[in-house]
Amino acid sequence: MLKNNDTIVAIATPSGYGAIAVIRISGKNSIKILKKIFLSFSVKKNFSEKRSINLGYIKSKNKIIDKVLIFIFKKPKSYTGEDIVEISCHGSIYIQNKLLSIIIDQGARLANPGEFTLRAFLNGKIDLCQAESILDIVNSETYFSHEFAINQMRGNISNLIKNLRKKLIDFLSLIEFELDFSEENYNIINYLEFKKLLDNIIKKLKYLIKSFKIGNALKNGISVSIIGCPNVGKSTLFNKLLKYERSIVSNMAGTTRNYIEDSLIINGIKYRFIDTAGINNKTKNYIEKLGIKKTYSNIKKSDIILYVFDNFNKKIIYNKKKKLQKEYPNKKIFIIINKYDLIKKNINYKNIINISAKYGYGINKLLYKITNFYKKMINLKKNSIVITQTRHYESFKEAVFYLSKVKENLEKSIFPEFLSIDIRTALDYLGKVTGEVTNEEILSNIFSQFCIGK
Template identity: 85%
Template structure:
């Protein structure tokens, strides 16, 4: 069982030296343990919520002068008695304190166990627990913004509202089921379908927001592709402003894709330098690299298709065939080595062309602003839009929609008994998002992604 009533301990701050470190204890014995090892300067008893300064002493050894924060249950992060020791950030002190507390009968916490306990004790729902991980990992303005909204419970509130509406529909169906032998209809099918449709519409909006949420959380992926030697790695380095990829005049220098990120105006971009596409190669390794290039193209939000000469027919053919393969992909055509090209460059088939010299930097800033502009289109949001960022939520919403559509389709043709099963399944999928419906596998999967001490 996941629910434990033993006392857990962990170092909550990153490993290594720092000005201070925090050691966290949660569970029934937290206060008993701290009383044995802490000598408070204050006259207040170590009983109620307080912050106290004092010494940690153990077996006649003075360990450190520390601050302790006492949070009595249920008004604590986990809903249990918590003691946080704020000690000096020496690795020796941190490890010593940890081993002393373990000696007193506490157990080392598993990853995410403090937050798991908060969830099991009803302090937060599952959505909020996941957002805590997101907020710890947030690197940009937007990833932070979505995580903080989720912590406030915006998604949970919406899901609870939708579940309430679905439960209303379910009660209508069950009412009809109870009186099925009397052959009378209680459901106004038209009205029922309308209500179902409104719920589906709301869920679909959430599903659509995932693309934005995912792009902003994990970064907008921009793949740099093209034939060998056109200057992809040179451009990659220029965009990142450091020599990340090896550049050489030998075709086939980049064998495997290389990825690095850059944050521009609060948005994270993941630039991917790829192996040059050479369809005639017999080299086994090069072929593997090219295969990976295609897999990256598939997952990218934007493709920078680089050429090193202005051959209108060739470029048109190449871009057309890529666009046919991936009709929804946005492709920017880049003519690199502009410093060497003497020809006049004009738009091809109304497609804008970027003239750059990656080596000397010409046109790269303009390209970067167009990339930023493109990202704004896919990330533009109304201020209060709820955005989902978790694949788990996305999958659950998709499943819920599937069952609600099934109900809508079969409303007047199948027995209310079956409709009721489908509505319940949809409800379960929504309940899984907030944790109203859950199981050990889901919880283990979520909390194993946390760090120890959170």
């Protein structure tokens, strides 16, 4: 169903004006179509080379449309594994649309989103995991989201999974061989060895599952909620961090009723700062109450909390932090004392950052502490694999579940039949990541997220 052998075309560059634009054609008629619309500057051009670059005119009904550069990649050595023609034309919107319609008139079809990459996958040029990384590369905004996507494209996850699958399959074949010849009482499996392998695979998968939290946060941006009582200076801090007046600041409590979100890239990491409504348990105002409810749901969604105070009562501050940490045990909470400019004495409490949001004091130190927190997590795992896709995360969790079951049953000396079923299920979940096991629903779900032309 998904495998089409017609010829597709799309504008691969962003819509609008530009110095140049690229139009991509892929499929068995790419070169045939090109021959009908292209007037090469080199005489007797028959496009027989495997790869070539050609200068010439694109014509329509004997009218010259543009002077273009044509790149030809013959199958199978092309992105899609099919014959590909790429036309670099001038970036006029008129020219781009005209070329597209001329090519469609010659029998090509407008490509669906992600169809070039889908064809690359279906033709075995890349696996599913690498296809997803291409979407991430296109979308990457920061150093780290780019880094993870490039590593994934280069096959770090794919190779690991293929390797683990192979080892499991080897054992599975032995188990199934034993099953087939059970009457003959073969004893070829080294169960101790098998248990060791299971332990090793489960450990690796658990590590990947754990890496998702940081991978996902770094890919989509780390969400940082600024919370605290009304009037402590949350909105002032929010504006200072973003370096512009995004949120309204006033000395009236309850000014920020609804939360406001904006993002910023610092040292290769994207942060999504959220200014929240001040927590005031005594309020009777209906709208303020709704705002506070949203503050709590933001805390739940955030990776980091900046808990802002404007008093210096150590006991109150530590107690409040303790209470919040108990409610949200997995959140990283930074305690901040704001309005430091108002106190005359020097105070320095452990694990508390003093700032003056209004005058910009301590802001850099705060940013350093936040970025360092993440940098440390990344450095710990240098050169190791980080996963960023929810799909992989879920598959690995399922695989761990079934492999743990196999391990348990192995210890209980359960019949090999049962081991075999669970091993197969785990293999399926691992295979789904790389696309060795797949179905149409998964594929359309992945490729529909791409833009047209990719």
